[in-house]
Amino acid sequence: MNGPHWLERTTDAGLGCYVHVPFCDRICPYCDFAVVRYEGAQLQRYLTALIQEVASSSREGPLQTLYIGGGTPSALPRASVQLLLATLFTRFRTEPGTIECTLEANPGRNEADLGSWRCAGVNRLSIGVQSFDDAELHRLGRAHTGAQAMAFYEAARGAGFTNVSLDLIAGVPGQTVDAFAQNLATAIRLDPDHVSIYGLQVEEGTPYARWRRRDPRAFCGDDMLAAMLECADATLTAAGYVHYEISNFAKPGFESAHNTGYWRQRDCVAFGMSAAGYEQGLRYRNIRDLEGYCAAIERAGSARCEEEHLEPEARLGEAAMLALRTSRGIDAQDFERRFGVLITDVFAHAARRCIAAGLLEQDRSGMRLTARGRLLANSVCAEFLEPQQTHVVTH
Ligand code: SF4
Incomplete structure (x- = not known):
């Protein structure tokens, strides 16, 4: 299998870029990320702030990797994705198509935009499938069905994406090891280039935490979760994927260069609400709420709320x-x-x-x-x- 091998073209001395898009159509009951419900008026203000923050960065390019995460970046209007990417490529003097550029996408929406994302420079899609089982997806509070996830994946391939990653969750409430194995089998049949497996984490303050307090037996225990992760390791490895990081499997040459940069402490500039960056030993994070982030950028051009210089x-x-x-x-x-x-x-x-x-x-x-x-x-x-x-x- 001949992957794009972005990883071999990146160095520890290079620069990555992470951009956070916090909008989601609805908030999943297990989610602890910095997210807000999608709303047109807020979106416009946020994008303006984001572009201002990018413009005022003191860091010079070119970039080696670019990662648009969230949230659900794929929920943005097509023109907003194009504007955001054009701003980033121009500001950091980077030629679209010469670096790994990932967009996180959720199935069931914006399929018609796939071609425009490619034209704007996206060459890697990370699709939040989580499960192919409709009952599991319902319990996760996801808006899509298993059939929509498969259709979205096929549409991505049809639009010419040759580097596609799927996310799956292990330990969905009520899920058995066999049911999880079914999800893996379906993923392998689709033949993605990269698979991320996340064990469900129940975070305090989420609706799932309240559910688990009411009914702990609905959630899978440590032994069952370990069995699922062992199953993922055995099944995906047998199917030709390399288990190159705890939660990540890739066909040779399709390892995520952006995330590998993070695991190797490569510098990474970060923009957007709650975004965390790392530059020459300085770790920093932006304000986590939308209003606070936008107001800080409008007032001062920066929304940093935490900085730590690592000795x-x-x-x-x-x-x-x-x-x-x-x-x-x-x-x-x-x-x-x-x-x-x-x-x-x-x-x-x-x-x-x-x-x-x-x-x-x-x-x-x-x-x-x-x-x-x-x-x-x-x-x-x-x-x-x-x-x-x-x-x-x-x-
Ligand atoms: S789609 Fe992802 S980021 Fe958005 S609420 Fe659900 S889990 Fe959180």
């Missing part, structure tokens, strides 16, 4: 945590080059504990999670957040 030790710990999410893991040579340390020194205690628990493996080339470690990744990654020695040099 070298913190960058090293974070780099380890992010690298462990990937199948490559912590690469010994790479860490020595980037931070001037031996991982066997700075992570000796954490590695010993995790290897003894069967969660990590280590050889001369580095350290990576075992299959069991992937299921408990958050606990393993937390062990690596604080390296042991302080003589870290960042390049």
Whole structure:
């Protein structure tokens, strides 16, 4: 399979860009993202603010990857997507078609816009399918059906998209391992280039959290969720996908260059409400509510509400945590080059504990999670957040 290999054309010294589009037709009851109900008047004000924020960025291009996420960016009117992309490509002196440019899309709407997105420079679609089962989709509060998800995928292929990713959720209330396996089988039959599998997280403050308090048995337990994720690993790997990150599978050459940049601490400028960026050790985030974001941009041209300058030790710990999410893991040579340390020194205690628990493996080339470690990744990654020695040099 000959993928676009955007990943091979990107470097750690390059620049990514994330743009947040918070609008959704309706808010799913499990969603904890920064989202608002789609409404025309708000949309216009938001787009104007977004374009002002892009224009006032001090960062120079070109970009290596561009990711329009949300929310539901595909719900924007066609002209708004075109304007937004043209603004970004022009501002960062980047030729459309020369970089990986992803748009997140939900099925059941705006199929007629697929061709215009391609013309505007989008060459990778990430489709929020979540399930092909109508009863599961209903419980998730999604607006589309399984048939609409399949039709949207086929329409994307028909419009010429050669790099398409599907998102599926594991652990939908009431879902069995067999039912989840059915979703995987349907996804594999469609033959996408990339599949993301997310275990359902129930976040406080959402309608799902209230539902789980009322009826905990409606939700799948840790063992069942682990069985689903193991099923995804076995099934997708057997179908030729590479499990290159905890939640992500790709045909060779179709790994997400944008997300890989994030896992490798590449600089990424970020625009829009709640958007989080990272530039030369500075991590920042914008205001999370729509009114606050727009008002701040209109008043001052910036909506940053959090900034954290990561000291070298913190960058090293974070780099380890992010690298462990990937199948490559912590690469010994790479860490020595980037931070001037031996991982066997700075992570000796954490590695010993995790290897003894069967969660990590280590050889001369580095350290990576075992299959069991992937299921408990958050606990393993937390062990690596604080390296042991302080003589870290960042390049
Ligand atoms: S479509 Fe996605 S971003 Fe929008 S409310 Fe549902 S889960 Fe959240």
